[in-house]
Amino acid sequence: MTRPPAKPGPKAPPRRALTLRDVSELSGVSEMTVSRVLRNRGDVSEATREKVLTAARDIGYVPNKIAGALASQRVNLVGVIIPSLSNMVFPEVLAGISEVLEDTGLQPVVGVTHYSPEREESVLYEMLSWRPSGIVIAGLEHSGGARAMLDAAGVPVVEIMDTDGPPVDSAVGISHRKAGRQTAAAILAAGYRRIGFLGTKMPDDHRARKRMEGFEAALAEAGLVLEDREFYAGGSALLKGREMTEAILRRSPHLDFLYYSNDMIGAGGLLWCLENGIDVPGKLGLAGFNGVELLQGLPRRLATVDSCRREIGRLAAEIIAGKRPGGVIGGEVLELSPVLHPGDTIRT
Amino acid sequence: MTRPPAKPGPKAPPRRALTLRDVSELSGVSEMTVSRVLRNRGDVSEATREKVLTAARDIGYVPNKIAGALASQRVNLVGVIIPSLSNMVFPEVLAGISEVLEDTGLQPVVGVTHYSPEREESVLYEMLSWRPSGIVIAGLEHSGGARAMLDAAGVPVVEIMDTDGPPVDSAVGISHRKAGRQTAAAILAAGYRRIGFLGTKMPDDHRARKRMEGFEAALAEAGLVLEDREFYAGGSALLKGREMTEAILRRSPHLDFLYYSNDMIGAGGLLWCLENGIDVPGKLGLAGFNGVELLQGLPRRLATVDSCRREIGRLAAEIIAGKRPGGVIGGEVLELSPVLHPGDTIRT
DNA sequence: TTGAAAGCGCTAACAT
DNA sequence: ATGTTAGCGCTTTCAA
Numbered sequence: 001m002t003r004p005p006a007k008p009g010p011k012a013p014p015r016r017a018l019t020l021r022d023v024s025e026l027s028g029v030s031e032m033t034v035s036r037v038l039r040n041r042g043d044v045s046e047a048t049r050e051k052v053l054t055a056a057r058d059i060g061y062v063p064n065k066i067a068g069a070l071a072s073q074r075v076n077l078v079g080v081i082i083p084s085l086s087n088m089v090f091p092e093v094l095a096g097i098s099e100v101l102e103d104t105g106l107q108p109v110v111g112v113t114h115y116s117p118e119r120e121e122s123v124l125y126e127m128l129s130w131r132p133s134g135i136v137i138a139g140l141e142h143s144g145g146a147r148a149m150l151d152a153a154g155v156p157v158v159e160i161m162d163t164d165g166p167p168v169d170s171a172v173g174i175s176h177r178k179a180g181r182q183t184a185a186a187i188l189a190a191g192y193r194r195i196g197f198l199g200t201k202m203p204d205d206h207r208a209r210k211r212m213e214g215f216e217a218a219l220a221e222a223g224l225v226l227e228d229r230e231f232y233a234g235g236s237a238l239l240k241g242r243e244m245t246e247a248i249l250r251r252s253p254h255l256d257f258l259y260y261s262n263d264m265i266g267a268g269g270l271l272w273c274l275e276n277g278i279d280v281p282g283k284l285g286l287a288g289f290n291g292v293e294l295l296q297g298l299p300r301r302l303a304t305v306d307s308c309r310r311e312i313g314r315l316a317a318e319i320i321a322g323k324r325p326g327g328v329i330g331g332e333v334l335e336l337s338p339v340l341h342p343g344d345t346i347r348t
Numbered sequence: 349m350t351r352p353p354a355k356p357g358p359k360a361p362p363r364r365a366l367t368l369r370d371v372s373e374l375s376g377v378s379e380m381t382v383s384r385v386l387r388n389r390g391d392v393s394e395a396t397r398e399k400v401l402t403a404a405r406d407i408g409y410v411p412n413k414i415a416g417a418l419a420s421q422r423v424n425l426v427g428v429i430i431p432s433l434s435n436m437v438f439p440e441v442l443a444g445i446s447e448v449l450e451d452t453g454l455q456p457v458v459g460v461t462h463y464s465p466e467r468e469e470s471v472l473y474e475m476l477s478w479r480p481s482g483i484v485i486a487g488l489e490h491s492g493g494a495r496a497m498l499d500a501a502g503v504p505v506v507e508i509m510d511t512d513g514p515p516v517d518s519a520v521g522i523s524h525r526k527a528g529r530q531t532a533a534a535i536l537a538a539g540y541r542r543i544g545f546l547g548t549k550m551p552d553d554h555r556a557r558k559r560m561e562g563f564e565a566a567l568a569e570a571g572l573v574l575e576d577r578e579f580y581a582g583g584s585a586l587l588k589g590r591e592m593t594e595a596i597l598r599r600s601p602h603l604d605f606l607y608y609s610n611d612m613i614g615a616g617g618l619l620w621c622l623e624n625g626i627d628v629p630g631k632l633g634l635a636g637f638n639g640v641e642l643l644q645g646l647p648r649r650l651a652t653v654d655s656c657r658r659e660i661g662r663l664a665a666e667i668i669a670g671k672r673p674g675g676v677i678g679g680e681v682l683e684l685s686p687v688l689h690p691g692d693t694i695r696t
Numbered sequence: 697t698t699g700a701a702a703g704c705g706c707t708a709a710c711a712t
Numbered sequence: 713a714t715g716t717t718a719g720c721g722c723t724t725t726c727a728a
Contacts, residue, residue: 017479017502019721030699035723043697060500065477066423067721070414070704077457085446091439098433098460107474109425109457112446126455129413131365152408154365238645268645275647294642297586297616299623367705378715383707391713415705418720 096313180214241268444661528562589616
């Protein structure tokens with residue numbers, strides 16, 4: 001089924017796109033005045049205003065922002081560069097961004113890097129070539145080329161998710177090292193001592209890495225080390241959580257706590273434990289990370305640290321939109337303080 | 349913490365953005381040739397090529413696509429208009445789109461409508477003003493204004509998710525009426541007769557509505573009607589699923605099947621039933637919709653119909669990118685045939 | 697309050 | 713293989 005070949009109907013759409021000139025001719029007003037009306041700029045008499053608006057509507061004129069942007073050197077686009085769309089984390093950040101931008105006339109352009117520095121660099125190049133009003137980019141670790149571009153961008157740059165390191169310009173996020181430490185502290189305070197870690201095998205997921213580092217550092221200060229680890233890549237996280245939990249407990253049945261690098265695998269582990277009659281949190285404690293909404297509906301609430309995703313998105317968008325209180329312009333570092341929810345899987 | 353006031357470092361970024369002219373002067377080659385090199389167009393000697401590339405890299409030149417697009421009348425942006433980012437459904441479609449566009453030099457620009465026709469219209473207007481190479485938009489129902497804009501857009505338009513109705517141009521999706529019928533048929537074939545429905549209270553979610561209509565039509569043909577219904581809005585879907593399930597079963601304990609309008613509330617219902625010792629699927633059957641990955645990790649696999657989200661995104665992107673086999677240009681309607689997975693919650 | 701002229705930074709089309 | 717010219721459709725700036 002293909003499009004009918006040039007069927008010139010009664011209302012055949014114009015081949016050439018409409019321009020200001022078309023509206024100008026139809027309304028008998030100069031292009032300049034039409035432009036003013038359409039942008040609500042400058043003084044225009046009510047009569048002219050009406051004429052122009054009517055003419056524009058009649059022919060279905062849609063302004064050309066390409067030309068407008070070139071002439072005015074202003075672009076209402078914001079580049080958003082994230083590693084992935086395949087788990088809820090980044091869409092939630094994006095939702096926060098989108099929510100705030102909606103009221104500002106700015107539009108997000110999304111680029112996905114799949115955790116590859118090379119892709120990040122090329123996506124960034126692509127975005128900067130649109131001269132966006134701002135860039136929101138996940139993480140603080142970038143290739144040399146990407147860093148140079150961000151430095152020279154000349155627009156607000158907000159690095160999100162992570163504050164463990166120096167930003168190019170502004171940063172909004174949490175300290176993943178602290179989050180790891182915080183979790184370890186709660187686990188140790190509850191008396192658990194034989195601890196295993198389950199996470200993703202992603203060398204370029206710096207935030208997961210930092211959480212684990214913070215976690216291990218806190219253990220080390222208590223004279224402990226991780227007794228076992230299990231890694232995975234890809235697949236249904238909930239299912240992987242089950243499988244990994246079974247595997248690590250089979251190998252190291254003496255463990256009394258499992259720290260998961262995210263809530264989805266943690267939830268899988270929790271379900272597996274419940275089904276297998278393991279005493280949680282009495283004999284085995286569990287904790288995840290992110291504070292995903294899903295946890296609310298599980299039979300027990302998994303212990304977790306909220307990663308403040310939506311709030312991070314909102315704040316990043318506010319910085320780009322110049323809506324920060326006090327009129328602060330850039331160079332802000334907003335480190336949010338995530339709350340640890342002990343839920344029902346750490347004994348008290 | 350604010351940006352230091354105009355600290356002119358050793359490598360102060362240029363106030364004026366770099367242009368082709370800068371590269372031209374540095375390399376001693378005309379702007380036109382520089383442009384050719386940077387776009388890999390036309391014949392350029394290897395020597396000049398090197399010179400230009402080096403010069404461009406040295407000063408960190410990033411082309412201005414605004415100007416390029418205006419001059420060439422070509423824009424590598426694709427507008428993607430979706431109702432929401434708050435459940436995995438649309439991010440997954442977006443992931444499919446992004447995946448295919450990555451190899452084509454096209455970039456998605458995302459707009460979110462929150463299921464509001466007015467917002468859809470304004471988001472569409474905004475997008476068309478960038479003269480994108482294509483529009484991907486969820487659903488077949490649009491306001492008069494939106495429809496007129498799509499008709500006149502002059503670029504490929506792909507309406508996704510739904511094929512129950514005439515498209516403006518191309519469409520990729522599934523028939524939600526058929527999906528509803530298909531589910532009803534499986535339920536009836538298994539011998540269930542006293543059926544309840546649980547879903548969202550969203551007047552503008554036409555696809556959920558169509559599934560329910562198809563479902564009820566099939567029941568009617570068997571001389572049955574829905575015996576009870578329960579609706580919700582907002583909140584954690586898994587948690588809502590639990591609450592609604594408890595509520596509907598308290599009110600109508602004689603029900604022998606619950607049809608959920610999506611998998612997340614269905615999963616919540618399933619967990620609730622298991623915890624409350626209800627014999628699933630013996631005494632009570634359950635079914636959801638979407639085929640979300642999450643179901644793989646639950647204690648039982650919920651019956652569901654796969655909504656082919658990622659594939660829909662991929663195909664839509666292929667149409668926009670002109671990559672459809674046979675070189676078909678537009679006006680395609682791709683109705684995918686979703687599979688019903690009976691899982692463990694419909695008795696056999 | 698309205699209009700005219702001069703570009704914005706690039707590329708199509710046509711030289712050479 | 714390289715250069716020249718003339719816009720793309722707007723907005724800025726200045727004039728009336």
